[in-house]
Structures are given as structure tokens and as C-alpha cells.
Amino acid sequence: MFDTAIIGGGIMGCASALELAEAGMSVALLERRFLASSASGVNAGTLSLTDVRAALVPYALRSVELWRTLSERLGFDIHYREIGSITVAFNDREAEVLRERIAAKAALGIAVDIINAKRAREIEPALCEDVKLAAYCAEGGYANSAATGRAYRLGLIRAGVTLHEQAEVTRIERNGDGFVVSTANGVSLNARRIVLAGGSWLGGLGKMLGIDFPVHWRVSQVSVTERMKPSVSHVVSHAYGLLTLKQSDNGTILIGGGWQGKGDPERGPAEVLPQNLIGNLRLALQTIPALQGTRIVRTWLGLQAHTPDAMPLVGPIPGVENAFILGGVRTGYTCGPYVGKLFADILLGKEPELPLFHAPFNPSRFTAPSGNERLALTA
């Protein structure tokens, strides 16, 4: 009998498992493929504070503190680089959106400044001359998301978490106050409580408990160039949140911004949409003219969980005692380590530093409180 079984090995599941196990809980983590093999492993690695939604800023701020020492803690270098971010606007309308958003975020505690075009190009000479207005934040940066799974795997094993990979959960049944969780590859385990942290697959997991979570997914495209001489030294983004760009240590430039491809939880990420690739790359080239003449080596896709109000789903699952949901966090990669810690604190009975199971995040906003046990008692 495990104290907690976490279903889903993305950064949310991994971060909470690590905190719970280090605090002495017995934890099982079940993952349908490999740790961080979906959104948490294929995202563009952006950890810039200016690109986080306002409601998540307090969490992102504290999460960046954890990112600074995460490689050391896990025992594997995730290449966290605190290079700061610069967000640009090219016309009046974009500048207006930028001012408004940056003001809201600055009010929540991010050290970010609105700067003019001249100053922006002094800080980041790679920027194009057409920049009208920019915002600069020295904190935050990026990490190599592809290394997330490897790093957490090492950390979780050291912390004593029981890992089941390539173990797709197919059934969740009640067993007294706890649960029996069964997988397609024949694993069956007992746990006192369960945490659904399955990202884009949360909808299917909810159904196993008789709950219809309105979890959908987005299929974001990311592209990478061939290696270039060092030319961009910050995370560069756009006022509308439609561009993130940074140059890795190896010289390649990663270009993202949430432009959509096609796919679904069943097929996985399936299809790059050329018109969205073209749009993303045009915005990138407009921002960084040095991209001219390089080659695009690869474009890939990742499923990201998405909720109707683009807000997280975090908290106890209404009507199913000892079951929790943890997901749907936009910019979840940035916030993951800290949200995982808060989540674990609550499960451990500690007072969380910031509220987590509260109104804008609580799953009860989508499920009418009935008070009835939704899951059939099979014990």
C-alpha cells in the first residue's frame, strides 16, 4: 500500500513525487510512456517570468528560485540559464498590450521595466530596428526541457519513488478509503490517495473516476535552427505571447510561441501545420534579422493540457475522497517545481506558502458539487 500514487510523469507529477518522497511518504509514480515525454519534455524550455499569465506570476517567481538549484538537487544538469527576457512590440496596438500586461505583472512583484527601442537594442543588439517598445526582466531564462525526464528520473529514484514507466493506467477502483490502480502492462497497486497529473490525458483519467473534466489540449509547434554563431543572449518574446526565442549553448536557436499543429491524446502530436510554422518563423525573423540565411533543422509538436478558462485544475476532486487533480497549468513548465512543492505541502498537512486549492484553480468550478460518491465502491 502506497501513501500516494501519482498518475502522470510530467513535471507536475515528478515535482510532487519528489517532494512527497523526500518528506518520507511512500510514493508510486505511473507514466504511460516515459517521464517528461510529452509537454514537459518537448516544450521550448522557456522559463521567462514575463511570459507567465498574471494569475500565475507569484508561483512562477518562487519556481524560478527552485529552478536555480534544480540540476544540483536532481543530480543531472538541465542547463538552466538565467539570461533574462526581453519582450517586444512593433506597433502601437502591440505596445498598448505590452504596457498593460507588464504593468499587471510588475504589480505582482516581477522586476520588469518598460524600455524604449534604443535601450532594448543596447541590451539585445540582435533585435531588429523596427522595435517600437520593449520590456526587460533580468530574472528567469530557459532550461533544456529534453533533459527533464532524465534529471527527474535520477532524482526520483534516489528519493525512493517507485517508478512505473510505459505503464498506461487503464483502471482506477475504490478499495476502502483508498484505490487500486491498474495498468495496461499488468501493474496493479494499492494507494491511500491518488493524484491525477496526466496533462492532456486528464480527461480520460477523470472518466475512470466518473468525472467529466473539461480538459482539452493544445498542440504547440517548436522549431530549431542549425547551429549559429552566438547572436541572441536573452529569451526574446513578443507582446502577444506568440513568440519565444532563445539561443542554446550549442548555438541552435529555438523558436516557439504556441502556434498550433494538430494531434490528440490518442494519436499523439501528429501534424505540423505549415501556415502556422510560416507565421511563427516570420514573427521570429521580423524580431531577429540574424535568422536570415540559416536553415531550419526540425519542427516538433507537443500536447499541452488546456482548460476552458486557461487556468489550472488543482485540488481535491469533488465527490471522490482522497483523489486529487494536478494539471492544466499554462506555463506549467516554469511553475512546475513550485506548484509541485505546494501541492506536496498540502498533502503532507503543512500550511502552504501560497494558496493552491483556491477559487481560480479549484476543479469544483467545473463540476457541480453533488456531495455523492461518484466512484462505485468495489471494496
Add this chain to the structure above:
Amino acid sequence: MSACDVIVLGAGPAGASAAIEASKAGLNVVLLDAGAAAGGQVYRAPPGSFRVTDAEAMGPDFAIGDGLRQELAASPAKCFFGRSVWHIAPGFVVRAVFEGNTEVYEAPTLIVAMGTHERVIPMPGWTLPGVMGLAAATILLKSQRILPGENTVVAGTGPLLAAVAASILKGGGKVAALVELSTRMDWVKALPSLISRPDLLKRGFGWLGELRAAGVPIYRGHALTAITGDAEVTGVEIAPVDAQWRPLAGQRRTIAADSVTIGHGLVPSTEVTRLMGAKHEYRHEQGGWVALRNEDFETTIPNIFVAGDGAGIAGAAAAALRGRITGLAVARRAGRKIDASRETTLRAQLGKAERFGHAISDLMQARPGLIETMTPETIVCRCEEVTRADLDSAIRDGARDVNQMKAWTRCGMGPCQGRMCGEAAASLLAAVQGGDRSKVGQLTARPPLRPIPYEAIVGQFDYADMELPEPQPG
């Protein structure tokens, strides 16, 4: 946007034959190829600036290739060369780069005939200048009439070894040694299947005769365990191997040379069918992962057909027959009248050709022990400079799948998208999972299928005219 009935990808024997048959049956066919002319690797045409004065001296492949090119030119198929396909959307919308710009072609049916690429299981020194693949050496010799070096070691597996060595001699070069992993017994075991093509068998014996006459040392049952030299090749080190091709300890021999050509068999190029989400299965004797297909060569994605060696290694003769059958099948299914008896005859001929081709392919396929030629310091992924030690370390950390390995080590993330290193990495992963290659999966195919210029994707644009989507939630 150019619309037609069928798009054929690849103008080798399979693609050209498919285009000929489908177009002659009345379909509007577009054929796209990255090369300058039809023929693919085996029937590669000499560069346009070369004039062939003695066709017979060019060998039998030249005549077959020329015949195919003439037949294709006389067919109604529209051929577009110099096109590098970089994306295909369902439906099917094909994007290809030509002279720096993207062109778009559209058709409801796709025939994929992308051929193969070469497998090389690395050994120390394989990244030195003067080392090249057998396939690359074949192109140099056949098409450009250039020798790989002054004194060349030819090593690896399969009939390309003797063919390349004989071509080097014919071109006036010296072959320092032929080092083959298969033993004479392996060839003898394959003979019953090879007898189906006495002409090709005779050609093979002819090459061996030429090598013997020239006094070329032939080492069978040997692996190249190292290529030596600091800035360029100065020689090789070889060792006898066991039945699984593991080099035996303590029996090294050195051979002086200034160049090395090496290959460990051919791998079907499946990037298009992988990109399109077709199901594949692992068939060792056919070179590895191949798209599942029915008797008409249709994959699990309706209206995507796969022909030639890209559907499993069976050789050029079988590739051409598969192409013709696929072209006829596509025409038949589109309601065009075809000669059914001809299809039956072609299918019977294919059976015979495949028997030969599969036997040769089976001989060529790398055996599991060969991974031991990779020392910890050996670079496996040249694009990203990933060594065997890096891969072993990822395996120790729990990597079990090729995509996971790619994410963890960058092996296969570079411009070649794993064409050079994918086989070696997968073999290392399989070795810790009972040798089962099907367990370690296939690399996910990503667009662009080849690195392409940024401008070829974005084209000309003015930011003021760009319609950006709505801002992301703030």
C-alpha cells in the same frame, strides 16, 4: 499549387517505374526527386556535363538506367528534379524546395519510393577525412568517375563490397584489402536463394575474380576495429569476428591505406511514412523498420503507397517491379483499364526477384556483436558529437527507447535527423533489452524532412501585412 492524380516521391527504379505505369494508364502523375535526373542510387545518371563515349564500358547498370530514363521521358508523367520534399500534409499536400523557394503539389494519392540509406556501425577513426560510406563511394565511382583514394580498404558487408573494390581497380586505383564480415559459409548458405538470378551471381563472381587477379587480400569473417591516423587515414586495424560479429580479442592485424570505404547494409528510408503516421514493423532481413502494406503496396494510411527498397530491401530489380505493380494498382483502383495479365506476370517476376534480394539483404544486415567496435570514446552521432560513452551513460540512467535516447543525449537531433547514427544508437539500446530492436522503437520523423533554408519556408513578407492571431491569454 499544382494538382494532379498521383504524386510519386523518388525517381529511382521504383518511383520511375510507378510513374511510367500510372501515367501510361491515363493518370495525371507528378514525379518529384532531389537529384538532377531519374535513376536513383543504383542507376544514377552521370552529370549532365559528362559525355558517355563507350556505353558498354559503363557497365550493365548504366544501360538499364538509361533505358528507364528514356521510358520515363517518353511517358506522360511530369518529372520535376532538384526538388527536396520537406513537408507532406494529409490529403496530400506536398511541399518541396526548388532553387530556394517552396513549391506546393497536391494529389489524392501518394507513392513513396524514397529508397534506402546506408548503415554504418562506427569504430574509432571513422570520422577521419578519407573515410566514406560504400554508397558514397559508389556515387563517386559510378557517376563522377572519381576514386575514393590512392590505396583503399573496402570493408563491411554485402555485394557492394566486391562491386566497389572492382570499380576501384577498374578506375586505376589500388585496393589495400577487402574486409568482409560474412564468411564464405554465410554466402554458401545463401546460394540456393541467389541461384534465382544467375546473371547477378555471375557478375559477383566476376568481381571476385578481378580482385584475385589483382592480388587484393580478402579477409572474410573480419571486422574493421579501428581506422588509424591523426589528420587523415593512414591505415586500419582488423580482427576476426565470432558468429554474432563480435571482434575477437587479441587478434588484431594492421593494414596501411589512405582511404576507407565502409558500409553495414542498407536501411529502408521510411521518413515519409513515419511522418504520415503509417504503421511499421521491424523486419531484420529487410533492413529494419518497414511500412506495413497490403498486396497493392498500400500502407495503413489509405492512398499512401510505398514501393521499392523503401518498402523493405530487395534490390534494384525487385524495386522496379514493385514500382510497376504499384503504378498499375493505383491506376486500377482509380478505375483505369489496365492489362491484368501483365500485372500477374509482373507479380510472378517480383517473387523471384525478391527471393534473391531478400537473401542478399539478409547477408548484409549487421549482427548484434558488431556494436563492440564502438569504443567508449567513439563518436556515434557526428552532428551532435555524441560518443558511445554518452549513450551508455543514458542507458544506465534508464533510457529504453530511441526517442528518449535522442532527448537525453541529442543523438539524432542534428541535421541528419538520425540517418547516420540511428542504427548504432538503436543497436546499443536493443543490446540491453535482449537484442530486440522492435522494443526500442523508431525515431519520430519531423518536418522539414531535410534541413531547409529559412527563407524557403517564410518566403517574402511584410510585417505590416501579417495578420497575427489573437494574443495568448495574459
